[in-house]
Amino acid sequence: MNLAQEEPAGMEAPVDFPAALGWVDGDHALLTELVGIFLEDCPRRLREIEEAVREGNAIGVRQAAHRLKGMVACFATRSAQGFADEMEHLGKAGDLSKASDLLPTLLLEFARVMHHLKAADWQEQN
Numbered sequence: 121m122n123l124a125q126e127e128p129a130g131m132e133a134p135v136d137f138p139a140a141l142g143w144v145d146g147d148h149a150l151l152t153e154l155v156g157i158f159l160e161d162c163p164r165r166l167r168e169i170e171e172a173v174r175e176g177n178a179i180g181v182r183q184a185a186h187r188l189k190g191m192v193a194c195f196a197t198r199s200a201q202g203f204a205d206e207m208e209h210l211g212k213a214g215d216l217s218k219a220s221d222l223l224p225t226l227l228l229e230f231a232r233v234m235h236h237l238k239a240a241d242w243q244e245q246n
Contacts, residue, residue, distance in 0.1 A: 182211025
């Protein structure tokens with residue numbers, strides 16, 4: 121099964137595995153470890169950002185979004201990083217008026233990343 125074929129036509133895969141492997145200097149074991157840490161920690165971080173948005177907590181939004189952005193940096197997830205960066209800027213500005221609208225998109229993109237990383241054949245793409 122080719123993961124790129126699972127993405128809808130015209131939609132880029134959420135993870136750039138060759139770039140991710142380059143980020144860890146070709147160390148497959150390290151990349152596998154980072155994937156495991158991400159898959160374990162990401163759901164908790166997503167709950168944190170949901171809670172912060174729901175509570176109108178700009179500092180919490182900024183911190184949670186910053187953590188999420190850092191978590192996906194090594195996977196070259198431009199879209200997920202972009203949404204987390206946008207949410208972080210909203211938190212920094214103290215203006216969460218758009219955060220509720222952005223949150224579902226951010227959650228969906230991080231779900232795509234997690235799904236992609238859970239795929240059994242991701243290592244074959246490296």
